[in-house]
Amino acid sequence: MNDDRVISAPSPGLSRRNFLAASAAGATLFASGVGSAQASHDMKGMHGEHGKHGTLQSPLTDALSTCTAVGTRCVNHCLMAFKEGDTDLADCAASVANMVPVCEAMYQLTLASSAHAAEMAKVCKGICEDCEDACRKHEDEHEVCRECADACAEVVKQLETA
Numbered sequence: 260m261n262d263d264r265v266i267s268a269p270s271p272g273l274s275r276r277n278f279l280a281a282s283a284a285g286a287t288l289f290a291s292g293v294g295s296a297q298a299s300h301d302m303k304g305m306h307g308e309h310g311k312h313g314t315l316q317s318p319l320t321d322a323l324s325t326c327t328a329v330g331t332r333c334v335n336h337c338l339m340a341f342k343e344g345d346t347d348l349a350d351c352a353a354s355v356a357n358m359v360p361v362c363e364a365m366y367q368l369t370l371a372s373s374a375h376a377a378e379m380a381k382v383c384k385g386i387c388e389d390c391e392d393a394c395r396k397h398e399d400e401h402e403v404c405r406e407c408a409d410a411c412a413e414v415v416k417q418l419e420t421a
Contacts, residue, residue: 315370319348319417324368326387326410330359332408333394345398348404354393361386362414384418387411 337352365383368376391411398405
């Protein structure tokens with residue numbers, strides 16, 4: 260693919276560490292398929308021709324789907340802040356960039372009734388707890404951070420009751 264876009268250098272106030280965190284967040288979302296969050300939402304209530312097997316959705320899959328979608332919005336918000344020179348959200352962005360692909364993977368394993376879902380649930384719970392903590396630090400200033408923290412808390416709750 261030929262991409263002629265120009266990538267600008269980090270602003271003078273942006274530390275190398277924060278720039279790398281922002282870059283990693285963007286790369287992670289790109290690699291995990293940003294559109295997968297929408298695909299997850301499109302599956303809600305999907306029974307297909309195998310409706311007799313029951314619904315594919317559950318409170319856990321709903322929470323995972325929501326967390327993935329809100330997390331994607333949160334990282335995008337952080338990236339916009341970075342473009343404006345605000346690096347206060349670097350830790351938040353890094354945390355959310357870890358959470359999004361893990362929640363997406365947990366969603367897929369849960370739908371598939373995978374034998375590995377229980378192992379992934381432990382990882383997912385820890386990452387969502389970390390993400391919630393990082394986002395709570397900014398919830399008073401950034402609504403999407405509050406939404407992301409709440410979504411992570413709901414995933415943790417659903418994992419604990421599953």
